[in-house]
Amino acid sequence: MGIFNSAEDIERKANLKKLEDKRVALAQRMAREGFAPERMIFAQLENGGFTALATFHGQHWLIVSPGFGEDGEYVFEAYDRLEYVKHQVHVAPEGMGGIFGFGKKGEMGAEFVITRRDGGEARLPLVAGRNGWLEAPLNKNPLLKTQRRRGDANLVWDFKPLDMSTVARAIEIAEGYFEG
Numbered sequence: 001m002g003i004f005n006s007a008e009d010i011e012r013k014a015n016l017k018k019l020e021d022k023r024v025a026l027a028q029r030m031a032r033e034g035f036a037p038e039r040m041i042f043a044q045l046e047n048g049g050f051t052a053l054a055t056f057h058g059q060h061w062l063i064v065s066p067g068f069g070e071d072g073e074y075v076f077e078a079y080d081r082l083e084y085v086k087h088q089v090h091v092a093p094e095g096m097g098g099i100f101g102f103g104k105k106g107e108m109g110a111e112f113v114i115t116r117r118d119g120g121e122a123r124l125p126l127v128a129g130r131n132g133w134l135e136a137p138l139n140k141n142p143l144l145k146t147q148r149r150r151g152d153a154n155l156v157w158d159f160k161p162l163d164m165s166t167v168a169r170a171i172e173i174a175e176g177y178f179e180g
Contacts, residue, residue, distance in 0.1 A: 011069075015068055015069040016068075016153065016154055019065075019066065019068060019154060020148060020149060020153060020154075022065075022066060022073065022074060023065070023074075023143065023155060024146065024147075024148055026063075026074045026076060026143070027143065027144055027145060027146045028146050029076070030076070030143075030144060031144070031146050035056060035061075035144075036056070036138055036144070037054035037055060037056040037061065037138065038137065038138050039054070039135060039136065039137050039138070040052050040053065040054040040063075040135070040136050040141055040143065041053050041054075041124075041133065041134070041135045041170075041173055041174055041177055042133060042134040042135075042136065042143075042155075042156075042159060043124045043125055043126055043131060043132075043133050043174075044125075044131040044132040044133065044156045044159050045065075045067065045123065045125070045131070046130075046131070047067030047068060047070065048067050048068025048069070048154065048156065049064065049065040049066055049067040049068065049070070049156070050064075050065050050155060050156055050159075051063070051064050051065075051114075051122050051123060051124045051125075052064075052065075052143065053082075053124065053174065053177040053178075054177070055177060059078040059079060059080060060078070060079045060080070060081065060082045060177070060178070061076070061077070061078055061079075062075060062076075062077045062079065062082065062114060062116070062122055063075065063076050063143070064122050065155070068154065075116070075122065077116065077117060079117070082114055082178050083114070083115040084112045084113060084114045084115065084178060085112070085113045086110055086111075086112050086113075087110065087111045087112075087113065088109075088110055089107055089108065089109050089110060089111055089125075089127045089130075090106075090107070090108050091106050091107040091108075091129075092106050106129055107127050107128060107129040107130050108127065108128050108129065108164065108167060109125070109126045109127035109128050109130070109162065109167045109170075109171065110125075110126055110127070110171045110174075111123055111124070111125040111126070111127065112124040112125075112126075112174060112178070124174060126162060126167060126170045126171050126174055127162060127167070128162045128163050128164050128166070128167040129162070129163075130162070131159075131162060132156065132159030132160055132161050132162060133159055133160060133162055133166075133170050134158060134159045134160060135170075135173055142155050142158050143155060
């Protein structure tokens, strides 16, 4: 087997295809139901999935994707009001702060833990040094596109990394989705 035909790579591509199939099915459902928010905020999760928030027709919407390689389905739920707890995150840098691969960079930001209707929790982490985020307008929202994305795509690859210069703004934007 060649370098791009290993068993791991074949499994990775199959997982990406399965994830994209689920995304397209959700996008088609959203289109049928007329779901078209002006903007959405997304945060990448450690499992390769994401959590997204939107406000549309006076309701708050929570969307949680399955993780990469997981069998779960998308969560797509409307709420009159989102119940959440905001946790500040601060992990001090260690060693040389990640320079030249020595030590750890550290992390700073906030994680919103949302209480779901079924009693479960959804997390929206906005932490510099840990994950990426995206605020997408309607015409550039990769989740809402009903056509398949080219190649082996994962939606989280469109996200921008959070760093110290953007994390405060991302948290401020997220808080607007909880209030709006």
